[in-house]
Amino acid sequence: xxxxxxxxxxxxxxxxxxxxxxxxxxxxxxxxxxxxxxxxxxxxxxxxxxxxxxxxxxxxxxxxxxxxxxxxxxxxxxxxxxxxxxxxxxxxxxxxxxxxxxxxxxxxxxxxxxxxxxxxxxxxxxxxxxxxxxxxxxxxxxxxxxxxxxxxxxxxxxxxxxxxxxxxxxx
Numbered sequence: 001x002x003x004x005x006x007x008x009x010x011x012x013x014x015x016x017x018x019x020x021x022x023x024x025x026x027x028x029x030x031x032x033x034x035x036x037x038x039x040x041x042x043x044x045x046x047x048x049x050x051x052x053x054x055x056x057x058x059x060x061x062x063x064x065x066x067x068x069x070x071x072x073x074x075x076x077x078x079x080x081x082x083x084x085x086x087x088x089x090x091x092x093x094x095x096x097x098x099x100x101x102x103x104x105x106x107x108x109x110x111x112x113x114x115x116x117x118x119x120x121x122x123x124x125x126x127x128x129x130x131x132x133x134x135x136x137x138x139x140x141x142x143x144x145x146x147x148x149x150x151x152x153x154x155x156x157x158x159x160x161x162x163x164x165x166x167x168x169x170x171x
């Protein structure tokens with residue numbers, strides 16, 4: 001037929017457009033793309049924009065977290081004097097559980113360091129994937145405060161001087 005284009009071997013001609021489209025080697029045209037679809041390349045995955053403000057904020061929050069863990073390490077390692085200072089301010093009496101304070105202070109330090117490392121790891125992964133990461137140090141800080149308060153509450157609730165103070169206040 002005049003005006004028709006013969007496709008190369010292994011390709012079929014679209015009747016609507018007259019263009020050649022690839023066909024499977026078996027000759028089955030059911031799975032082949034025909035016409036305009038054959039000319040459209042696969043779309044590249046969308047690249048997320050780099051958010052400079054998120055990187056700066058995340059870095060600042062991580063620096064603050066590192067400063068807090070390093071600065072608070074000695075206080076948690078030696079909680080008995082801090083507890084006595086609180087007891088003196090509240091006129092509770094003599095803090096009577098320095099061994100318990102040392103044990104729970106160590107637990108608080110280990111937990112805060114572990115949380116810090118986890119926060120740094122997750123933040124770096126999110127930043128490298130160009131996803132929002134500033135919330136990770138905030139959530140880690142909240143978790144660290146909850147852990148420290150729980151350790152503090154165990155110490156206070158187990159101290160006989162505090163329990164005696166509470167009984168005096170109740171009566």
